[in-house]
């Protein structure tokens with residue numbers, strides 16, 4: 001384990017990427033955040049199989065070589081944990097205390113789930129695809145991490161990835177195969193895949209019904225929406241809170257991402273949201289991948305400053321000033337929660 005990661009827990013392994021390592025467009029495999037509910041199991045590739053079952057006309061069992069023989073897709077995709085930013089909420093919520101580093105951007109290589117499902121011939125009444133991996137339960141839930149997504153999403157924009165940044169998928173990231181529901185949070189992207197079950201309704205189980213839902217204190221978890229799309233958000237990766245600057249020019253840097261939507265603008269404010277200034281995008285612009293941005297801040301007066309950034313998307317939506325608090329602290333995309341405090345001398 002790379003000691004430059006910030007470890008949130010050892011067993012199971014949960015670790016976030018420090019802000020300085022969120023600077024580049026591509027996050028390296030070693031520094032990419034790691035989020036596990038269970039214990040990672042070693043995989044012998046010759047013995048590995050994936051089965052496609054349930055509401056299909058032709059149940060399949062595929063080997064690694066069968067997956068590799070399908071048409072390959074390769075694309076940069078930003079992956080974020082549903083709970084990223086949780087520790088920045090003003091009212092605390094339980095769960096891993098992510099700051100901003102429960103997110104990363106990698107080039108994933110794999111196959112379209114639609115191509116695999118076409119071979120299995122999904123039945124007409126199919127509505128959901130449930131994913132199961134080889135990791136073993138640890139901790140309170142005591143059940144396997146099984147998640148389902150709507151079949152529409154599975155057929156339209158979900159890949160099964162076997163490569164990460166040009167390398168075989170690292171064991172920690174789901175070797176040999178993981179799902180990636182493009183633009184959806186990590187919980188919808190099951191690792192160490194060995195089973196896909198086609199269902200006529202969402203899978204019912206702990207990781208579908210008790211967690212990864214947006215609900216308030218005292219409410220029944222199942223009354224809340226399932227966490228799906230990564231919310232519209234901008235993070236400031238430099239400078240970090242507590243930095244002291246001298247007067248002059250300073251570059252503010254960050255990344256903006258918005259799930260299935262395109263990021264069109266990022267704005268920066270240095271006067272508590274009174275005025276907003278357009279940031280400049282740097283580097284690649286690809287659907288499903290974050291856009292890096294920068295803003296040259298000229299500061300001539302000493303004092304305490306709060307740097308805020310807000311993202312806009314192609315549907316004309318803007319990031320909210322404050323996050324919608326919920327019991328498990330999912331989807332924190334508040335501008336205020338992500339603001340950075342600086343002292344200028």
Ligand SMILES: Nc1nc2c(c(=O)[nH]1)N[C@H]1C(S)=C(S)[C@@H](COP(=O)(O)O)O[C@H]1N2
Nearest residue numbers: 033034035036037081133145186189190191
């Ligand atoms: N089988 C399995 N898949 C899983 C998980 C898990 O615990 N088991 N965690 C999920 C969660 S909550 C997230 S945020 C992502 C994290 O992916 P990463 O560790 O590759 O960054 O994996 C998802 N897929």
Ligand SMILES: [Mo]
Nearest residue numbers: 081082186187
């Ligand atoms: Mo997650």
